[in-house]
Amino acid sequence: MALDFGRLDEAIRFARRMAGLAGMFKINTHLFTAAGPEAVRRIGALGPGIFLDLKFHDIPNTVGGAISAAARLPGVQLLNVHATGGLKMMRAAAKALAGAAAPQARRPKLLAVTILTSLDQAALRHVGITGTPSTRAVSLAHLAKRAGLDGVVASPHEIRQIRRACGRNFLIVVPGVRPLAGGPRRRDDQARVATPGEAIRSGADYLVVGRPITEASDPEAAARAILAEIAAALVSDRRRA
Secondary structure (H helix, E strand, O other), X not given: OEOOOOOHHHHHHHHHHHOOOOOEEEEEHHHHHHHOHHHHHHHHOOOOEEEEEEEEOOOHHHXXXXXXXXXOOOOEEEEEEEHHHOHHHHHHHHHHHHOOOXXXXXXXXXXXXXXXXXXXXXXXXXXXXXXXXXXXXXXXXXXHHHOOXXXXXXXXXXXXXXXXXXXXXXXXXXXOEOOOOOOOOOOOOOOOOEOHHHHHHHOOOEEOOOHHHHOOOOHHHHHHHHHHHHHHHHHHHHHHO
């Protein structure tokens, strides 16, 4: 569950309401810039783990240092970097995480962001990236696996291709999840979206959901509806298997 808030008190109030429904809380650059590591400590204390979504993208040495520091924060289960930082940068991040003081079983998983879900083909072309978002995402996922990362963040549209390219044990974390319940699917600033059921049936390991819950008139009911859709998709998958 994405805590896309700019103030720590607001985020904590919401997180307390949702702690029994969320598998993990995502803290992004907005909240972390406002409140820093204190946000991780206080929200992590509520029970669900933390996806620290800071999308590091810098020279290898700087990213390695950032990963070392982030890995020491309590309750962090997922960390990420931008795959477009390149192979050396991702390898530096993986090496830094492997050298973290935490026991292996408690170390966060390291992910690479492939292509942001807000970008379509025209947007990529404007920044000099050729090919379709799906083609680029799969290529970057393969590079992340080569660098020794645990998985990627990718849109729902690339799940099946990444799974084929990178294998069953490679984590795929999927934002851009927009449920159909309550009317037409909202896209907000997302270009490549899917419903929770579609993403699960395609093979996602984690779904990231923010505004469909945080902006709902009844956030708890919205979260329960999404959980029900996930459960139904998992049952459907088991029956097909």
